[in-house]
Amino acid sequence: MDKVLFGDNQFFAVNHASDEKSRAQAIRFKDDRAIIQVLDQAIDLGINTFMCTTHDRIANVCDHLRANPAKYADFLIYPCMPYAHKYANAVTELGIAGTIKQYVPGNVFSTFAKGGFAFLNKDFIKLMELLIDAEMKMFKGIQTPVIFIQNVLVDMILGLKMFEVFKEYDAYIRKKYQAEPGYITMNMPALLDALNSVGIENPIICSSINKIGFRMSGGIEIYEKYLNEKEFRPIAMQVLAAGALRPKEAIEYLGNFPKIESVLFGASSQSHIKETKDLIEKYLCPIAVAD
Amino acid sequence: MIRGAIIGLGKMGLSHTAIIGANPKVKLAAVCDTSSLVLSAFKKFSQIKTYSDYSKMLDEEPLDFVVIATPTKFHYPIVKSALERGIHTFCEKPFSLTVKEGEELVALVNQKGLVNQVGYHNHFIGTFRELRRLIQTGILGELTHFTGEAYGPVVTREKGGTWRSKPEEGGGCLYDYASHVLNLIQEIIGRPVKSSGILLKSIYSKGVDDAVYALLTLNDGTSGVLSVNWSDETYRKMSTSITVMGKKGKLICDATELKIYLKEAAPHEGLDKGWTTKYITDLAIPVDFYLRGEEYSAQLDYFVDSIINRNKAEYNTFEQGLYTDKVIEMLIDNSKNNHHG
Incomplete structure (x- = not known):
């Protein structure tokens, strides 16, 4: 993985420090061209990986990438699925069964040839695979070497202790997409233990890592212990703690943990992208990974 | 360890189940819902016992508390059943469909002296x-x-x-x-x-x-x-x-x-x-476990701690929900x- 992973929160009005700022972002990135322009600036600065949610508008960005194959030949996308608010709003409005009907491609009753929902009751893994395929459709023809599940789903499965689901996800991503499965979480130590317990070794885990312990559930001490002692491939996110930290002190802190392979960050201006990227290149010294 | 159960496995119920499931002070004994789809997922992937009838669950399981996240119209009968059995109760918002029913539940919980909380997170x-x-x-x-x-x-x-x-x-x-x-x-x-x-x-x-x-x-x-x-x-x-x-x-x-x-x-x-x-x-x-926002874990930590420490709760009492x-x-x-x- 590259040291620098460019994120997409800024494009979709996700701002953990201010609802007001998030509205300003929604206005600025109303147009897909505004998103592509910022992506191009990031590429010009030498960033080659875009880690993004399976938001409807990413499909438009993917169309643009496919339409310009020469320009984006080396460009990688790390999809993060699902775009949870889409499903969460649907569950409030339609219920769980209604949501499945809405988002599973085609008709559930024809997808599962015999018995519809009755059959579906016994085949959750098939349902999961169908939903993954539906989310992955927009990336056809684009390189997606790592595919993530979003933290809402990861942490839900983690809390429900349905760890076998991780195993099935892991296997399907490797088999169908020849990609490495990744996990985003707000509960990194507990997740690593859970993944290890079902035989998933050395996983890619993206979690909040910052020197004030923001969104590091269970406390900063256990996070630091895992970063120092356990075997996994950490990606740091929320490194600026939603703006509470200055970039230099934030990234300098990450340099304490040689295991951190990459940093995920998003920014809207070329100068901010450059500043953060330069700091990451300077302070992050990941230890060489065998593969 | 105290024993708890969740009734109603929609969006909030699943979220509560995951948060309670991750709390080391709690043994999540059972879940209850009428959807066979959701229950079969629990049967297949988790160790948690499942019920489709809440009365049966309340009768069979020795419970310290329940979390109720059903559609609002079921709050009254389920909360009442739980309180009558002496079970501490967390109920999703809004609390009750009619003030009359809500007043009855507030009187009952005060008489029983049980921990009570509404989900205004x-x-x-x-x-x-x-x-x-x-x-x-x-x-x-x-x-x-x-x-x-x-x-x-x-x-x-x-x-x-x-x-x-x-x-x-x-x-x-x-x-x-x-x-x-x-x-x-x-x-x-x-x-x-x-x-x-x-x-x-x-x-x-x-x-x-x-x-x-x-x-x-x-x-x-x-x-x-x-x-x-x-x-x-x-x-x-x-x-x-x-x-x-x-x-x-x-x-x-x-x-x-x-x-x-x-x-x-x-x-x-x-x-x-x-x-x-x-x-x-x-x-x-x-919080020790995060799902969708600190507040969802913090409110359940508060409920669980109120039971363990026998505290009189200040936030989100049934009486406040009733108001x-x-x-x-x-x-x-x-x-x-x-x-x-």
């Missing part, structure tokens, strides 16, 4: 906590006006849906969205005692309201505006805010920041004259009077 967001504390210090002087708002993208198209589109079952923006704001106003500023000029508007829904606008007067005489709309897709998710104005300044609070304007500095609070912003990064309540139901009933009555008058 905004009280476990650090910024709203700080807003409440600041107002209690009297920093704004005499209050002159407030605005309570919530907007979000729940119903943005014309089509029928679940129980949330049935007013008699507790559907609609007033029960679902505005209840949060009314409860915040009630616990942070003062209890609404009068409403006027209420508008319950259907925008896309048939049969229920998608927006609620009203003027409210509180028990201390302060008046203000309620403005809530769940059909506003300019918001990515539910966004709730409270603004309070007083003779000495103004406070604007949402889930991410608290903006403070003071006409004179308040050195004892470390606040300058003019604007100061406090951020959730400094105010968030630390919000009373205000909702007042708003509905007033809106009917508007139509006929």
